[in-house]
Amino acid sequence: MDCLFCKIIAGEIPSYKIYEDxxxxxxxxxxxxxxxxxxxxPKTHCENLIDTDEQTLSNVMKSIKLIGKHLxxxxxxxxxxVINNCGKxxxxxxxxxxxHILPRKEDDGQHIFPELIKNTENIEEVCNRLQIxxxxxxxxxxxxxxxxxxxxxxxxxxxxxxLIYQGKEKVVSGGEKETTNNRMELTAVIKxxxxxxxxxxxxxxxxxAYVINAFLQDWISSWRAKGWRxxxxxxxxxxxxxxxxxxxxxxxxxxxxxxxxxxNEYNNRCDVLAVGEIEKMRKE
Numbered sequence: 001m002d003c004l005f006c007k008i009i010a011g012e013i014p015s016y017k018i019y020e021d022x023x024x025x026x027x028x029x030x031x032x033x034x035x036x037x038x039x040x041x042p043k044t045h046c047e048n049l050i051d052t053d054e055q056t057l058s059n060v061m062k063s064i065k066l067i068g069k070h071l072x073x074x075x076x077x078x079x080x081x082v083i084n085n086c087g088k089x090x091x092x093x094x095x096x097x098x099x100h101i102l103p104r105k106e107d108d109g110q111h112i113f114p115e116l117i118k119n120t121e122n123i124e125e126v127c128n129r130l131q132i133x134x135x136x137x138x139x140x141x142x143x144x145x146x147x148x149x150x151x152x153x154x155x156x157x158x159x160x161x162x163l164i165y166q167g168k169e170k171v172v173s174g175g176e177k178e179t180t181n182n183r184m185e186l187t188a189v190i191k192x193x194x195x196x197x198x199x200x201x202x203x204x205x206x207x208x209a210y211v212i213n214a215f216l217q218d219w220i221s222s223w224r225a226k227g228w229r230x231x232x233x234x235x236x237x238x239x240x241x242x243x244x245x246x247x248x249x250x251x252x253x254x255x256x257x258x259x260x261x262x263x264n265e266y267n268n269r270c271d272v273l274a275v276g277e278i279e280k281m282r283k284e
Contacts, residue, residue: 003095023063023218036103043221055220143202144192144196144205146161147185147208158275158276158278159187160269160270161192182210186244203256
């Protein structure tokens with residue numbers, strides 16, 4: 001990808017690095033137009049704020065907070081401006097998500113906020129036109145419960161998924177004669193998302209730390225940055241991870257970890273579905 005910021009992250013172009021962690025990279029803006037003008041960006045290529053998944057955005061904001069606190073606590077500044085341009089019409093010039101941090105001091109003579117053209121439309125009309133209607137959001141929201149099971153690991157495996165949309169349920173399940181528990185957990189989410197037409201917010205509930213933590217702890221970004229490899233070799237179940245990520249690109253997926261075999265009705269039902277698929281194969 002011919003992206004200036006990706007090349008800086010990869011070390012192909014030198015930069016004045018301020019901070020780096022597993023998920024983000026921060027460096028001084030080469031223009032040197034302000035005392036400590038810093039750019040903060042994710043290592044994963046995301047075009048802009050709107051297109052970025054919540055976990056990646058969370059990682060960037062954590063770094064912004066850490067850097068901002070450092071500037072105020074240790075570098076003689078008393079505040080910061082955080083600026084983001086999202087889209088070409090908003091004057092974004094490099095299509096890789098980035099935030100500008102501008103350190104501030106009292107009476108530094110800078111006036112960051114622009115003078116905006118006065119709007120002639122009534123403010124109530126603006127509010128009515130732009131307001132997000134919560135009922136509309138609820139109508140497009142889908143809940144997906146999933147679970148996987150395996151008799152032996154590897155061995156016969158099954159998966160189950162329950163989709164809930166506007167109070168109605170859709171139940172799907174399946175199995176494989178030779179598989180692993182982790183593959184069944186991934187397959188359950190994939191098969192559930194495949195049943196969804198269009199683009200929706202999807203709240204995914206699973207008791208699999210393997211699946212959920214890959215997103216909540218952002219293992220995905222680390223795997224991608226390292227060419228889908230870990231210290232033990234290629235990421236296991238890579239075919240399924242890529243299928244899942246492709247489906248996640250269609251929706252706004254929110255991940256939730258639930259306790260397995262406990263008091264969650266839908267998780268328990270998914271477990272029954274998964275185990276039931278194994279029993280079917282045994283009888284064949």
